[in-house]
Amino acid sequence: MAIGAVVLAGPATGFAQQPRPEPGGVTVQLNDDTAYELGLVGKYVHGDFNVALAQCPGDGLKAPKSTTFSSPVLSIGKYDYGPLIGVPANISAEVTLKEGTAPGSYPLTVNCNGKSYTATFSVPPRQVNAVPAGAAHAGDGSMSS
Template identity: 55%
Template sequence: MKKRNAFIAALAIGLTTLVSPAAVLAQPATTPEAPAPTAETVQLNSDTAVTHGLANKYVPNDFNVALGLCPAPGSEKAPTSTTFSSPVLSFTNYAFNPTMGVKANVTADAELKPGTGAGSYQITMNCNGKSFNATFTVPGSVEQQVRKVPEGAARAGDGSTAR
């Protein structure tokens, strides 16, 4: 019985030490939170539900689009002064409305300038007086890829007569 009482007393002292006010108040040191990233973003192309690996990659012989998020104060739309620039891309057909599936509210068609070689290049979005940059890649041998179906090449049907 003495051993049991001694064990219970030791257990009570141990628990009191663990749950003492000093132990409760001792909190692990916290680090200050990192500042929230700005809302503005820019990129070339975007991944889709079907195709992955498109973001910030130029796709030869396909539709390419510059995407940006440039919020106008108090609006979901981008200011019409928002522009894209790049040393190797030209931009047309700007649209200044929110998009579905991608956090962007300004888009423009992007066309690779002739003679551009493979490599990494910069795309810049000028938004509300500030510049935001991203890097995209152009795959090798863009100029050497087939741009037109050769004459006499076999053509598949559209599947409309399949049963």
């Protein structure tokens, strides 16, 4: 199995990082930056919508129906084979992190026209969203002078 590495372009001032196409115009990445939030490319976001994206030459603007994603730590579903507005991709799929996945770097592979192309994405540690039981609580300010 041939595996090509996708290299992310360096950041340009005011612009999102985008992957550089492999020979043949193929790219693969997890998530994409938005107008509201930068730094999403190549990172799994806990508690939010995550999507695998790829550009795979196919029939006109659409990726071939044989195009698939794979990753050892992601469950992948709900494929969309069509061009996306504002994102250099013509295939996307919803992804969720498999239970018990440790923080670290993992591969995301797209099988495009019989060849595999792989990018790496990171899974950050989960942040604590609730105050642990028995933790000290700050006052409401009613006793301040």
